[in-house]
Amino acid sequence: MRVKNLALKNFRNYADERFEFGDGVNVIAGDNAQGKTNCVEAVFLLATGYSPRVKKDRQVISYGKEKAEIKLEAASLYGKVEVSLSYYAQGDKKILINGAETKRSGELFGNVYAVYFSPQELKLIQESPEDRRRFLDIAISELSRKYFYSLVKYKKIIDQRNKLLKEPDRETVLDTLPIWDEQLAGYFADVVTARNDFIEKLGPEAEKAHAFITDGKEKLSVSGGLKYFGDRDDIIEQIKIDLMNSTDKDLALGYTSIGPHRDDLKILLNGEDVRAFGSQGQQRTAALSLKLAELEILKNHYGEYPVLILDDAMSELDEARRKRILKKVEGVQTLITCTDHDAPVFSDKNFTLFKISDGKIMEKVGL
Ligand SMILES: Nc1ncnc2c1ncn2[C@@H]1O[C@H](COP(=O)(O)OP(=O)(O)OP(=O)(O)O)[C@@H](O)[C@H]1O
Numbered sequence: 001m002r003v004k005n006l007a008l009k010n011f012r013n014y015a016d017e018r019f020e021f022g023d024g025v026n027v028i029a030g031d032n033a034q035g036k037t038n039c040v041e042a043v044f045l046l047a048t049g050y051s052p053r054v055k056k057d058r059q060v061i062s063y064g065k066e067k068a069e070i071k072l073e074a075a076s077l078y079g080k081v082e083v084s085l086s087y088y089a090q091g092d093k094k095i096l097i098n099g100a101e102t103k104r105s106g107e108l109f110g111n112v113y114a115v116y117f118s119p120q121e122l123k124l125i126q127e128s129p130e131d132r133r134r135f136l137d138i139a140i141s142e143l144s145r146k147y148f149y150s151l152v153k154y155k156k157i158i159d160q161r162n163k164l165l166k167e168p169d170r171e172t173v174l175d176t177l178p179i180w181d182e183q184l185a186g187y188f189a190d191v192v193t194a195r196n197d198f199i200e201k202l203g204p205e206a207e208k209a210h211a212f213i214t215d216g217k218e219k220l221s222v223s224g225g226l227k228y229f230g231d232r233d234d235i236i237e238q239i240k241i242d243l244m245n246s247t248d249k250d251l252a253l254g255y256t257s258i259g260p261h262r263d264d265l266k267i268l269l270n271g272e273d274v275r276a277f278g279s280q281g282q283q284r285t286a287a288l289s290l291k292l293a294e295l296e297i298l299k300n301h302y303g304e305y306p307v308l309i310l311d312d313a314m315s316e317l318d319e320a321r322r323k324r325i326l327k328k329v330e331g332v333q334t335l336i337t338c339t340d341h342d343a344p345v346f347s348d349k350n351f352t353l354f355k356i357s358d359g360k361i362m363e364k365v366g367l
């Protein structure tokens, strides 16, 4: 996957700018608050419709403007891809994929595939299971739109089921639960099996990436999921039994206590919980390793590497780790943001450098 260019209009602090990216490492450098993250955020929005920073779509529109427009052209093994997103101040959004409009943001997945590491990704290690589920959900949605749609439906039914569990009339609740559970079990099974498959691949890839970055000095292990086995019908039956068995507990709690919305990943470094014992640099390395594992899984799926976005990934890492990361991503189109202070680490690489100031490219050096 190669992102050829990116055009930004009234997007965050960009009035009107266009990036022509090189095939290898693209360094986006500048002082704080100049638009480095905004640039790579746009690429990830076009790939997935998602950004860890966006709570409401309209936040991305430049202050006081009516409409933001972002657009990119890319080339994949499967041909040329053009994706554009327009955000309107009233709150709606227009999605164009190769010129055709779609209302479903899930259709974005699988056109431009990208892996995004941002400092917020440290939450993967430090924060709640919800952050780790979000990581799994976006990564797996990039592999399969069907997963994304199953997940959306699963969450809708869970919301309705949870409302029902709070109803005071027990008899109605007990009569209605099986009807919801019949529908729920199918989507539950789709989500569980896809997560199991993904985690099974993630563990060994993350361990490999981590060993590479730390030169074999540390061992990362990632596990989770895997409660249900067998074919889809078997799993659906097991899920229905589990849902039935947890009815009393769910009624007492007022919410559904089992299911993919409760999953978590277990991340150990040298056998210890990395969250409790890892240093800053170790936690960052572990988070990066998860992302590099995702990169390999996407590559095995699509037959080519996705675009890798490393937003402020290198700070807190020593020079040896930085160099090994750059070595690891040779041959992958990479967008790296850094302050000018960090830029020299790339000096012996073949790269394209964009110097950014106040939402504008001031200088472009390289290919
Ligand atoms: N909707 C918006 N309209 C105008 N400006 C915005 C909007 N959203 C964010 N900005 C501005 O964009 C600026 C740059 O943001 P960005 O996160 O890209 O900086 P950065 O170059 O990555 O900085 P750092 O090195 O600190 O990470 C911020 O000053 C912010 O106020």
Ligand SMILES: [Mg+2]
Pocket (backbone or CB within 6 Å): 036, 037, 038, 311, 312, 337
């Ligand atoms: Mg930034």
